[in-house]
Amino acid sequence: MVQLTEVTKYYGPKRALGPVSCEIGKGDTVGFLGLNGVGKTTLLRILACGLRPSSGRVEIDGFDVLRSPHEVRKRVGYLPETPPVYRDMTVRDYLAFAGRIKGMTAEAIARRVPEVEARTRISEVSDMPTGHLSEGFRQRVGVAQAIVHEPELLILDEPTHDLDPVQIVEMRRMIRSLKDSHTILISSHILPEISQTCDRLLILDDGEIVATGTEEELSGTLVRTRRMTVTIRLGGSDGTDRTSADAEAAIRGVTGVTRTEVADGGGDGAVTFEVEGEEDLRGAVCRALVEGGHEVIALARSERGLERVFVDLVGGERS
């Protein structure tokens, strides 16, 4: 569906993007993850034919963005970071305008606009000027204009930008509901946005793709260290006086453990340790603690693997 070959973009002498090469298949939902200013928006605007690359080749559904921009634009729906809404127009008029400008017939618009309003849950504000809407509704109107002409490729640049937590959850739900009918590209600098909605991730840093894969692939291949948290009740399981230091020593005694530290200091009669090892040591650590007379009340594999990948890849040098 999308093929990028050695794509670069320069603003004057400054390189904003590339060289970037990647391929995205039909029906994929792909997240572009990176800190602010690493080239995500530039890349998405090139894909949406709103910006020309300085070099390289970009093809959408077999059409080159430079040679056949109109064919590409017919197949792409684009939601920029700020929804491109005319604040003096009502939602219905705006969506009809967006449909017309994207080449839809009057009949298709009459059929499609109510459908899109229902799908993005904006029917109730259909007659209101977009300038009177909340950020959440305006963002949904932005999604509606992006899908009104039934594009094969949907590009969403920071779709949860400026939304409150409830609106973020609704937006995620809406994006997931669109996955069955579109190839979707989403950009964000917020990890959960990407990991909760996308099948595949592309991590960008300094204008280049530094890692790509599913969440499991990235966590598995790039994070050699396995993390877990283990919580014990102070005092021990046999009435004897077991201390936090005893438990820490027991954990350190397990073969394969490379690091352990107290994550939560035990103010409520329990203490939580964060443990790292080169393999999954949950069983061994649990056994060692129980054999040492400690009462284990919680044991879990750390779910911060992807976050760690992200920080290692793009945040490490800056911190």
Place this chain on the structure above:
Amino acid sequence: MGATGIIFRRELRAYLRSPMGYIVAAVVLLLDGVLFYAVALGPNAGQLLSGEALRGFFYNASGMTAVAAVALSIRLIAEDRQTGTLLLLETSPVKDWEIVLGKFLSALAFLWGITLATAYIPLLLLVNGKIALGHILVGYLGMLFLGGAVLAIGLFATALTRHQLVAAAVASVITGSMFLFSTLARVVGAPLAFVLDALTLHDHRWTGFGSGVLNLSDAFYYAAVAYFFLYAATRVMELKRWE
């Protein structure tokens, strides 16, 4: 309906919905009326022939039309760039010249509406004095040509920047300079004087229209200025994609 027509309709509705459009219209109509009163109805009442009063009205109204054209044009692309709505147009299957032309025609239609609303003044002269209907028609035709040329200059300025004040300044400087070309031509030597005089936006270019004489060369000149700046605006939009 093509993309130009779709954009034309949207932009014209935007003028009709915005306070800015009505403020410009109100100021133009007020000042045109006041200036006509000062020239023909105030202390000078009865001293001017009807034709002279009409020529004076067209002269003042042409200046007001130019000012109104600058005021109406500065939002056309700069506002879209500022609010992000230009991205909707740029990522739709629409050519840059269609965007420019649609916006230009909408502003021109609104400007024509304002200009034609002053028609009561020459009609007063027609009823109470002795003037040719052709004089009125040619005078209005001249204002439409001049307005179109200045609108195109404003559109070019608004394509350059996302800031409407900067666009207003650029449009005012270009328009003002072109108004003063004939004055400058009197103080510089040939061949620059010839070039400046030929390119002047008012003065002898306006004399024919104001007097009810339709010179095709003047009409062609205004059309050429409009074409040049619309083409420049389109090129600016294309180049900004390469920035």
